[in-house]
Amino acid sequence: MIRPPRTARPHVDSAAGAADDARVRPTRRALLGLGGAGLGALVLSACSAKEDDLAQQANAGGDTGYIAGDGSVSEYPEDDRSDPVDFEGALFDGTEVTGEQLRGKPVLLNFWYAGCAPCRKEAPDLVELAQDFEDRVAFYGVNVRDEQATAEAFERTFEIPYPSFEDRDGGVLLALSKHVPPQAVPTTLVLDSQGRVAARILGIADPSILRTVLDDVTSA
Numbered sequence: 001m002i003r004p005p006r007t008a009r010p011h012v013d014s015a016a017g018a019a020d021d022a023r024v025r026p027t028r029r030a031l032l033g034l035g036g037a038g039l040g041a042l043v044l045s046a047c048s049a050k051e052d053d054l055a056q057q058a059n060a061g062g063d064t065g066y067i068a069g070d071g072s073v074s075e076y077p078e079d080d081r082s083d084p085v086d087f088e089g090a091l092f093d094g095t096e097v098t099g100e101q102l103r104g105k106p107v108l109l110n111f112w113y114a115g116c117a118p119c120r121k122e123a124p125d126l127v128e129l130a131q132d133f134e135d136r137v138a139f140y141g142v143n144v145r146d147e148q149a150t151a152e153a154f155e156r157t158f159e160i161p162y163p164s165f166e167d168r169d170g171g172v173l174l175a176l177s178k179h180v181p182p183q184a185v186p187t188t189l190v191l192d193s194q195g196r197v198a199a200r201i202l203g204i205a206d207p208s209i210l211r212t213v214l215d216d217v218t219s220a
Contacts, residue, residue, distance in 0.1 A: 071203040075213065076196075078220060084195030087175035089165040092148050097140075097165070099175075099195055106198070106217045107138045107191040110205075111173070111180060112164075113145045114154040118204045119186045123158040125207035129214065130162050136218045142167050144185060192217050 076082075088098040110126060112119040130139040141164030143151045151164060165172050173182055179197050180187045190199040190213050199213045 071201070071206065073199065073201050073206075073209055073213075075199045075216075078192070078198075081192065081196035081198065082178075085176060085179070085191065085197060087172050089142075089167055089172040091140075091163045092143075092151055092166050093163065095163075102138060102140075102191070103193065103195040105136065105138060105193050106214070107140065107195070108214070109140050109142055109176075109189045109191070111142045111144055111185050111187045113143055113185065114150050115146075116185055120154075120158075122186060122204045122207075123154075123160065125205065125210070127159060127161060129207065129210060130160075132211075133214055133218070134161075137214055138162075140165060142172050144168065144170070144173060190214065190217055192220065 084103065085099050088096065090096050108129075112123075114120075126139070130137075133139075139162035141160070141162065143164045144167050146154070146168070148166065151166070154160070155164070167173055170182070173180060176189065179189055179200055181202070184202045186204065188201040188205045188210065189197055190210075192198045198217045201210065
């Protein structure tokens, strides 16, 4: 059950979620053209340390073609959720994983890369949440640009306890492009046990809000 917004929490946009998705979803042709350096350049342009730039980009959505990772949260009531997401990809250890295989319990997908300062900032919070929800939520990273050695160095540094998809070709990102703007990294998706998107956070995930979202989706 989605709890009503608390006064201490930032604005949660539920009603506008569908409109946001329609506005930020890139075309299939455009995403397919983002291979290697092209995709990395887009991600780099969004993962900026300048908060003023993020604010300007978020306010000028029509000019940039996307909404930057400004920390905005969208929660989707159970009756309003879309169909289960469908994607497939390989983890850095070579294991092939599909969205269908993950159904049965909630899943958290965090889109990241090692050189992204906001990704580094939120990493300790994600580690703590992954440990607290170890038996109730499956955590996965989706690394959008790093070689295996770089990604593994990041995981060692922050003691990341969960695996990541190697997604330099943008396959997982493309499959989830309705929900994840390619320029907004980090982005966190929470899927319910049926594989439907229950919540999305664009930008650094506030740990208290993400904890509440995970509590909601595990108690439904």
